[in-house]
Amino acid sequence: MNIGEAGRTAAREIRVHKIRSLLSFSAISVGAASLLYTLAQTRGMQESVRKNLKLMGPGALTISAKEHYTSRGLSKGLTGADADAIRAEMPELYMVSPTARDWNARPRFAGKPLDGANALGVTPEWRRRNWVYRLRGRFLNETDVRETARVCLVVEPGGWFKKPFWAAFWSHVNGFDALVTRRDMLGRHLELGGHDFLVVGTLKLPPRDLDPRLEKWGNPSIIVPLTSYHAFLAGDQRQQTAVDKIQVDTGDEKTLGAVRHRIEQLLSQRHRGEKDFEVKSDLQDLEDMIREQNKDVAVALALGIVALLSGGIGILNVTLAAVYSRMREIGIRRALGAERADVLALFIAEAALLGLAGGAAGVALGAVGIEKLAKAAGNEVVELAWFHAAGMVALSAATAAAFAAYPAWLASRMDPIEAMREER
Amino acid sequence: MSEALVVCENLKRSYGDYAALKGVSFSIARGEFAAVMGPSGCGKSTLLALLGLLDRPTGGRYVLDGVDASSLPDSELTRLRRERIGFVFQAYNLLPRLTALENVALPMAYAGVSPDERRARALRLLARVGLEAKSGRTPLELSGGERQRVGIARSLANSPAVLLADEPTGNLDSKSSAEVMAFLKELHAEGMTVLLVTHDPAIGAAAQRVLRLKDGLLA
Numbered sequence: 001m002n003i004g005e006a007g008r009t010a011a012r013e014i015r016v017h018k019i020r021s022l023l024s025f026s027a028i029s030v031g032a033a034s035l036l037y038t039l040a041q042t043r044g045m046q047e048s049v050r051k052n053l054k055l056m057g058p059g060a061l062t063i064s065a066k067e068h069y070t071s072r073g074l075s076k077g078l079t080g081a082d083a084d085a086i087r088a089e090m091p092e093l094y095m096v097s098p099t100a101r102d103w104n105a106r107p108r109f110a111g112k113p114l115d116g117a118n119a120l121g122v123t124p125e126w127r128r129r130n131w132v133y134r135l136r137g138r139f140l141n142e143t144d145v146r147e148t149a150r151v152c153l154v155v156e157p158g159g160w161f162k163k164p165f166w167a168a169f170w171s172h173v174n175g176f177d178a179l180v181t182r183r184d185m186l187g188r189h190l191e192l193g194g195h196d197f198l199v200v201g202t203l204k205l206p207p208r209d210l211d212p213r214l215e216k217w218g219n220p221s222i223i224v225p226l227t228s229y230h231a232f233l234a235g236d237q238r239q240q241t242a243v244d245k246i247q248v249d250t251g252d253e254k255t256l257g258a259v260r261h262r263i264e265q266l267l268s269q270r271h272r273g274e275k276d277f278e279v280k281s282d283l284q285d286l287e288d289m290i291r292e293q294n295k296d297v298a299v300a301l302a303l304g305i306v307a308l309l310s311g312g313i314g315i316l317n318v319t320l321a322a323v324y325s326r327m328r329e330i331g332i333r334r335a336l337g338a339e340r341a342d343v344l345a346l347f348i349a350e351a352a353l354l355g356l357a358g359g360a361a362g363v364a365l366g367a368v369g370i371e372k373l374a375k376a377a378g379n380e381v382v383e384l385a386w387f388h389a390a391g392m393v394a395l396s397a398a399t400a401a402a403f404a405a406y407p408a409w410l411a412s413r414m415d416p417i418e419a420m421r422e423e424r
Numbered sequence: 425m426s427e428a429l430v431v432c433e434n435l436k437r438s439y440g441d442y443a444a445l446k447g448v449s450f451s452i453a454r455g456e457f458a459a460v461m462g463p464s465g466c467g468k469s470t471l472l473a474l475l476g477l478l479d480r481p482t483g484g485r486y487v488l489d490g491v492d493a494s495s496l497p498d499s500e501l502t503r504l505r506r507e508r509i510g511f512v513f514q515a516y517n518l519l520p521r522l523t524a525l526e527n528v529a530l531p532m533a534y535a536g537v538s539p540d541e542r543r544a545r546a547l548r549l550l551a552r553v554g555l556e557a558k559s560g561r562t563p564l565e566l567s568g569g570e571r572q573r574v575g576i577a578r579s580l581a582n583s584p585a586v587l588l589a590d591e592p593t594g595n596l597d598s599k600s601s602a603e604v605m606a607f608l609k610e611l612h613a614e615g616m617t618v619l620l621v622t623h624d625p626a627i628g629a630a631a632q633r634v635l636r637l638k639d640g641l642l643a
Binding site: 002004005012016328329332333334335336337338339340342415416417420 | 473476478479498499502503505506507511513517519521530531533534535536539578582
């Protein structure tokens, strides 16, 4: 078999039949780009899950007050005291962090009200997990909590590392964010619930597109000690002890089940049998999220494969047409000593070359598209390794060659006499 | 009589119920110039296809250069065809997108000759048929006579044992016909075995021996 002759002829045929070649080339390149995008998405997802697990901790549990629960009057609801009880019962836990939030804090600065801020009451342990901030000044400490100190931290928005195009259409900045972005708040005073709070620290969020957390919404604006929250920001008496959540980290995935069971027992006792709370594993949440995302990836993958296969079918069609339009040539080549394998190679080489070029173009298209599309979708942007690109090009060439195999085989089986009689 | 290059014994070829060749026996000596003549439909083309190893007989035996070709597998037939047979076709059968040089070099590519050697040999062959200056032209840029000369040069590419010429002057004017015949005679004079198929008595007269076919049998 003469591979060189097959390659040269293939290149010449591609050059001569530009439209035909362009069709095959485009079909394959779109397929390759789609598949590559899916690959990037999958990798991005895996990467973000990995980072999240690291941030979240493997043994994360969230205890939250059940929504729409009507109390029978036996339980006080989820309170800071529950968190203390958990801590006392299980001192080995890495983190027990109760939080209470006022979504509409309405702080005032220099006498002016600011919209768009929420206040979060926390204990110092809050910072042990999901910490993505850059701290200036200091964080809250045990003394702040013990002394119900009127101190707070403000959270500055991170903006974008590379702003996606859609962000330009959604440019509303609330009063609070505008203030903390413009002005250094460290050491200044904010009025919260009619009381004066000293800003002891600022927390800068990472740029939104580089934030590794899966849940990027719901960032706090102002962070205060939980005790101060209860004393100065909470409304009625019930709210003056209530917490929305208690986040627990066992520090180890293995102990998750046991700890969860003990917490449920302890809280059931404390709440006198009222099921006004629920305990969820964050890992479980993440797994649910992954399962949802996996469905999307499966759909995208199927689309990518369909696109590549359509490209292959395009190649099949074009090769079939080429075989019939070159019957006489096939006969002549066979008469001059070409073996069946030479004829086979002639058509497979042409398809593989187109597949190779289409694959390369698809990779280029995909690489550009991935960055744009992934950002538009708010996904993690992942650099693809060279072997992904090389693999995709090889897969495109292989798909094209595989689909050209049947028509090429037909060509190789042609009777040279019959083929030479063909008038074209 | 010198050694037989082509030996056919009771060679038959049928297509279903129709017998195109009904048992033909003859031999051609090395260095002989023979012509097969007969009216159209007498089985000339069928015989040439069998002799050129492009088709298989349905009966009888065909020995080419000492090799019994009747029962060889396809790959062996291809190899034998490539190494021992040169074809000259009535319709030239040049590949239209290749230059004269590339057309002449093509059989050598399949014989595994190196690109440099192919080019050098193809140029020599084109020089031999007087077309060295037109080696870069495609068949469409050549006259009928020139195309057939390229065809002859190509048939000699792998130094075959026998030249099979199927109505080589059928598409040519008288001047070009004379030129082509002169070439074939010259090759024969140098020792080449030539088997010519024609229906033109004037062309057949150039051969040393004429085999007359009629209704699938030698007359």
